[in-house]
């Protein structure tokens with residue numbers, strides 16, 4: 409008899425984004441004359457750079473000729489792209505110990521963040537920062553590592569609370585954990601981590617033989633020299649950390665789908681029977697078994713990002729979103745609200761101070777107030793975990809004009 413994976417029944421519906429969309433739709437339907445400014449979006453708004461479009465077209469034409477047609481490619485990704493990544497994203501930044509053989513091309517960060525759990529033993533203790541990107545928790549719950557759910561938290565996880573007190577940088581746990589998910593610059597809080605802060609985590613992982621999964625989907629937004637772009641900027645990280653990168657927010661690839669995962673060959677752990685386990689070999693085996701690689705056309709498009717035109721286009725895109733985020737940040741600070749992010753991150757995380765009959769508004773009440781009073785949509789912070797209560801996430805990903813419109817409206821709010 410077929411029995412379905414029970415973990416699918418215990419995992420609550422992903423509620424946040426569908427609920428935001430539902431409430432925006434309801435508001436639109438009942439106020440057809442009002443125009444909502446979407447400050448909740450996590451998707452990019454600028455189109456693909458021209459150099460990428462040309463690479464897509466050229467590669468498509470190659471696929472139409474028998475002399476240049478490409479069938480199945482390497483599961484790890486084409487060497488032409490892995491070498492460009494190693495050279496530009498690591499070697500040229502002084503990270504000489506990361507090579508093409510450590511890099512696996514993916515169809516975006518989300519898949520690999522979800523799939524890496526295939527390499528973990530069933531009883532691994534998982535630590536996740538809260539608030540956080542939901543995939544870390546949900547993928548591990550589906551794999552049976554969640555335990556019981558009570559008051560929005562799973563017994564199988566260690567929640568690393570990120571609060572204004574610790575400036576949204578988690579504190580090292582006082583007990584042993586086996587896998588730690590870190591995301592910097594962070595979604596949703598926009599907080600970023602210095603090398604010194606990250607070093608504490610690398611030291612902890614080395615001491616406790618733990619694995620760090622470092623999600624750096626937003627590394628391209630880092631401007632400050634002291635802020636970490638790659639986990640491998642800290643010595644020893646190549647022994648304990650996997651890094652996940654994406655071209656989604658860097659170059660508008662959210663609909664194209666391409667990213668990469670770095671699993672250094674120096675990452676060694678042990679199997680329960682005591683044998684040495686190379687995580688790089690295991691991930692290679694996993695990918696060769698369950699994944700047939702990213703399309704040639706897509707990888708050629710990603711390669712185009714490493715040309716001078718590609719780099720220029722990325723810089724222009726990031727500057728555009730960062731101008732939005734910076735303006736938003738300034739405007740909210742000007743209102744006396746607590747603000748995080750918007751400096752090395754496209755997200756601005758804020759706890760609005762509104763004159764209200766009730767003392768402190770919940771995230772959903774804040775969402776409602778901004779929508780009702782200003783026709784601005786936001787993402788309620790509590791949707792990313794209990795620590796997000798009382799906060800909302802606003803985005804730098806809308807257009808410049810819409811961002812200015814949102815700021816003008818926010819200024820009128822009492």
Ligand code: PLP
Pocket residue numbers: 450515516517518519541591594595623625653654655656662666667
């Ligand atoms: N990681 C974080 C922190 C994100 O915010 C996102 C997307 O919003 C992803 C990963 C997924 O990116 P991708 O489009 O590469 O799957």
